[in-house]
Amino acid sequence: MAAKRYVFIxxxxxxxxxxFARYCAQRGDxxxxxxxxxxxxxxxADHIRTQYAADVxxxxxxxTQPSAVADVMEWLDTVQIVPRLIxxxxxFGAFGAFHQLPEESIEEQIAVHDLFPLCFTRRILPRLLEAPPATILFIASTAAFAPVPFLNVYAAAKALQLHSALALRAELDGTGVQVSCCCPGPVATGFFDTAQMSNRPPFPxxxxxxETVVRYTMRQLERGKALIIPGALNRWIARFSQWMPKTTAARIAASLYRRQLNKRK
Ligand SMILES: NC(=O)c1ccc[n+]([C@@H]2O[C@H](COP(=O)([O-])OP(=O)(O)OC[C@H]3O[C@@H](n4cnc5c(N)ncnc54)[C@H](OP(=O)(O)O)[C@@H]3O)[C@@H](O)[C@H]2O)c1
Known part of the structure; x- marks a missing residue:
């Protein structure tokens, strides 16, 4: 019997x-x-176990805690599992004027989007390289392509994720460990409530x-794509914001998001 393929999410x-968890359970992971x-x-987890009889x-x-990488590694050591897909x-994003952001939210955004994923990847990578193939997928955002006022730290943290993922992908070329980065545009989740912002994006x-985001991402991941941007309009916006001078992109984003911030007040 083939060994179970574990997906770490x-x-x-x-x-x-x-x-992502539902999609992977449905296909037998x-x-x-x-x-x-x-x-x-x-x-x-209970929902997924009941629905798909999956091992969860x-x-x-x-x-965001300094012990998180060690805690997760200890867990993986205890269960003796090396995931094949990470x-x-x-x-989360914290929306608001930079000088009014609680300092801990700055630290937490950088920790959850950058410090944990990168330090954990560094720790687990030798195990993946010992027994390829394996895949690491980072979920960044279209916010990674330009500076975004009022989502300052979030967008900058996502930019670090994107650059680090693509750099690591090139570094691991030929090893059997694939690294990809998905950059979704706005998705209907609890993200906007957590960020305390309207879930109506400031442009059309x-x-x-x-579900659509995950289906598209998994198809592209299986094709070995490096950068995955779900949605044709999002792909166009990503291309456009990379082409534009960063100062111009920041000014346009500022005027759009300022309007949203004013509505919140
Ligand atoms: N929704 C969008 O428009 C959008 C667009 C582009 C990118 N993204 C990115 O997509 C990813 C998923 O977000 P989502 O839209 O699915 O939002 P979501 O529904 O709010 O889900 C966020 C998930 O992250 C977990 N999480 C947050 N802080 C955590 C922490 N300190 N430690 C452990 N887990 C933590 C939450 O766990 P608990 O709340 O259960 O603790 C929850 O499971 C995020 O990285 C987000 O930046 C979202």
């Missing part, structure tokens, strides 16, 4: 991460799910549903 209790809130994670292991862990998905973008 962070932020699996809701939204995009939960849909076993799951290692991590999120902060134990109750929501358990509920998500969970770890409740706040990935999806770095957990995250439709919110994509998380």
């Amino acid at each position: 962070t932020g699996a209790s809701s939204g995009i991460g939960f849909q 076993a799951l290692l799910l991590v999120s902060r809130s134990a109750e929501r994670l358990q509920k998500a 292991l969970t770890l409740s862990c706040d990935l 999806i770095h998905n957990a995250g 973008l439709r919110l994509m549903d998380p």
